[in-house]
Amino acid sequence: MEDSVINVSNDNDLYKLQVQEMKAKVLDLKMQNELLQKEVNQLRRENNQLKRVPLFVAAIVDKLGDGEVYLRQQGNNQEYITRVSPELYDTIKPGMKVAVNNALSIVKTVGTIYDSRVRVMELETAPNITFEQIGGLRGEIEEVREAVEYPLTRPEIFAKVGVEPPKGILLFGPPGTGKTLIAKAVANNAHADFIRMSGAELVHKFIGEGAQLVRELFTFAREHAPSIVFIDEVDAIASQRTNDGTSGSAEVQRTLMQLLAEMDGFDNRGNVRIMAATNRIDILDPAILRPGRFDRIIEIPVPDEDSRREIFRIHTEKMSLAGVDLDALVPLTGGMTGAEIQAICREAGMRAVRRNSDVAENEDFLEAVRKVARKEKPADLRMYI
Numbered sequence: 001m002e003d004s005v006i007n008v009s010n011d012n013d014l015y016k017l018q019v020q021e022m023k024a025k026v027l028d029l030k031m032q033n034e035l036l037q038k039e040v041n042q043l044r045r046e047n048n049q050l051k052r053v054p055l056f057v058a059a060i061v062d063k064l065g066d067g068e069v070y071l072r073q074q075g076n077n078q079e080y081i082t083r084v085s086p087e088l089y090d091t092i093k094p095g096m097k098v099a100v101n102n103a104l105s106i107v108k109t110v111g112t113i114y115d116s117r118v119r120v121m122e123l124e125t126a127p128n129i130t131f132e133q134i135g136g137l138r139g140e141i142e143e144v145r146e147a148v149e150y151p152l153t154r155p156e157i158f159a160k161v162g163v164e165p166p167k168g169i170l171l172f173g174p175p176g177t178g179k180t181l182i183a184k185a186v187a188n189n190a191h192a193d194f195i196r197m198s199g200a201e202l203v204h205k206f207i208g209e210g211a212q213l214v215r216e217l218f219t220f221a222r223e224h225a226p227s228i229v230f231i232d233e234v235d236a237i238a239s240q241r242t243n244d245g246t247s248g249s250a251e252v253q254r255t256l257m258q259l260l261a262e263m264d265g266f267d268n269r270g271n272v273r274i275m276a277a278t279n280r281i282d283i284l285d286p287a288i289l290r291p292g293r294f295d296r297i298i299e300i301p302v303p304d305e306d307s308r309r310e311i312f313r314i315h316t317e318k319m320s321l322a323g324v325d326l327d328a329l330v331p332l333t334g335g336m337t338g339a340e341i342q343a344i345c346r347e348a349g350m351r352a353v354r355r356n357s358d359v360a361e362n363e364d365f366l367e368a369v370r371k372v373a374r375k376e377k378p379a380d381l382r383m384y385i
Contacts, residue, residue, distance in 0.1 A: 053101060053102055055099040055100065055101055055107055056073060056099070056100050056101075057073075057097055057098075057099060057100075057110060058071040058072060058073045058097070058098055058099075058100050058106075059071070059072050059095065059096070059097050059098075060092055060093065060094050060095065060096050060097075060098060061079070061094060062094050063089070063092070063093070063094065064081065067083050067084055067085070067086060067089050068081055068082070068083050069081065069082055069083070069084055069089070069092065069106070071098070071100070071104070071106075073100070080104055082100075082104055082105055082106060084105075084106050088106060088109075091109060092106075092109060096109060096110075097109075097110040098110055127184040127185075127187055127188050128188065129181060129184040129185045129188055130185055130188060130189065131145075131185045131189065133181075133185070133314055134178055134181055134182065134185060134314075134338075135303065135307050135308070135310035135311030135312075135313070135314050135338060135341075136303045136304065136306065136307025136308075136310055136311065136338075137178060137182070137300065137303075137307065140182070140298050140299075140300055141182060141185075143169070143296060143298050144169060144171070144182055144186060144275075144298065145186075145189075146165075146166075147165065147166040147168075147169045147273070147295065147296050148169060148186055148190065148228060148273045148275055149186055149189055149190045150165070151165035151166075151271075151273065152190050152191070152192045152226045152228075152271070152273065153190065153191060166295035166296050167263070167264070167273070167274060167292065167293070167294075167295055168263065168273065168274030168275065168276070168293060168294045168295060168296075169274070169275055169276075169294060169295070169296040169297070169298060170234070170275075170276050170277070170278070170281070170289070170294040170296070170297045170298070171183075171275070171276070171277045171278075171298050171300050172277070172278050172279070172281040172297065172298075172299055172300065173279070173299055173300035173301055173302075174279065174301075174302060174337060175279050175337070175339070176337035176338060176339030176340060177300045177301065177302060177303070177337050177338060177339075178300055178337075178338050178339075179277040179300050180232060180277060181338075182300070183196070183230045183232070183275055183277065186228065186230075186275065187228065187230075190228060192226040192227055192228055192273075193221075193224040193225075193226070193227040193228070194227070194228050194230065195217065195220070195221055195224075195227060195228065195229045195230070196229075196230040196232065197217070197229075197230070197231055197232070198231075198232050198233050198236070199231055199232065199233045199234045199235065199236030199237045199238065200233060200236040200237075210237070210251060210252070210254065210255030210258075211254050211255050211257075211258035213255075214255060214258045214259050214262055215258060215262065217229070217262075218262040218272070221272045222272055225271040225272055226271040226272075226273075227271070227272050227273075228272075228273045228274075228275060229272060229273070229274050229275070230275040230276070230277075231274070231275070231276040231277075232276075232277050233277070233278060233279075234276040234277065234278050234284070234288075235278045235279070235280045235281075235283055235284055237252055237255050237256050237259065238256055238259070238278075238284050238285055238288045239252075239280075239283045239284060239285065240283060240284070240285045240286075241253050241256070241285055256285065256288070259288070260287055260288060260293065263288070263292075263293040264292040264293045274293075274294070276294070281297070302335060302336070302337055303336075303337065303338055303341075305330055305331070305334075307338075308330050308333050308336070308341060309326065309327065309330045311338050311341045311342070312326045312329060312330065312341060312345070313326065315341065315342050315345040315346075316345055319345065319348075319349055319360055320358055320359040320360065321359060321360055321361075322359040322360070322361050323361055323362050324360065324361065324362045324365055325362060328362075329344075329365055329366075329369060332366075332369050333369060336372070336373075340372050343368075343372050344365065344368045344369055344372050345365075345368075347367075347368035347371055347372065348360045348364040348365045348367075348368040349364075351364040351367060351368065352364055
């Protein structure tokens with residue numbers, strides 16, 4: 001009797017253990033089922049997304065009244081007229097981009113979308129360059145500030161005198177004389193959106209792409225006014241027009257013509273100032289040099305003796321020097337640009353680092369002058385060609 005009771009008790013314990021194991025398996029299967037259900041739902045959403053009819057982008061050319069809108073589809077330039085609801089009609093305006101379906105009905109507004117290359121041209125953080133860090137060029141800097149900075153920071157003066165401020169300035173001169181440095185100081189001081197670009201960035205191989213980029217650039221500048229557009233190496237797109245018959249030259253000329261129209265065309269440029277810099281003013285097209293586009297053409301010359309002394313002082317201000325006679329170095333650097341004088345100071349500091357010294361000495365500067373001067377005047381090999 002006792003043995004049978006013990007057997008029944010053992011069976012009950014075994015059954016309980018099996019029940020617990022089955023409950024654990026059921027719980028594990030439920031969790032797996034939930035994970036699979038989530039995966040199924042995700043796949044369904046992705047499947048529905050793939051089945052959706054794609055929307056096309058179109059630009060609003062004009063509003064015709066009575067709820068009708070004149071559209072131009074992007075890419076194929078197909079034009080058509082469609083009707084929209086009164087609520088949507090009140091929110092759209094010419095030039096805005098919208099999304100349309102296969103029936104060419106407007107589904108939603110997209111707004112103004114700029115080329116990503118235009119958006120990255122906006123300078124979000126101003127350079128830490130000030131006009132005090134530019135040696136010499138006091139007269140040239142004052143002309144730049146009068147034409148670019150003062151119309152944005154002190155417009156009331158021009159209104160009081162009754163004169164329209166210059167629309168744009170062109171800086172020209174040898175490489176390394178400080179043209180781009182002046183533009184950086186303007187960006188720091190003007191308290192306006194600064195949009196910088198290189199002329200080479202406007203040269204593209206596809207027809208119309210460069211001109212479209214110029215249009216979007218100036219539209220972006222107008223919407224972010226007051227703003228300054230700085231075009232470095234403008235000779236890349238503004239050289240004299242020639243008829244050599246190549247498609248590449250024709251595309252560059254189309255981009256130039258669009259730039260000319262934006263700088264002084266029928267459309268109001270608004271509170272947008274233009275700065276440009278070049279080393280080759282002799283090859284620029286006469287159309288871009290006339291007043292109305294560049295009202296001031298400022299030469300940035302090679303620094304004179306006083307300017308070189310000031311440039312030495314600026315670039316050695318934070319250096320540890322021992323027995324260095326900067327005044328004696330000035331006559332040795334005749335004809336050198338500010339960039340070359342900066343290279344001399346950097347090379348003198350590197351010589352001190354090379355010999356594990358804490359200070360730069362006069363001999364370091366003399367050797368640096370000799371080294372940079374050798375780079376400045378390479379041998380003329382044209383006679384051997």
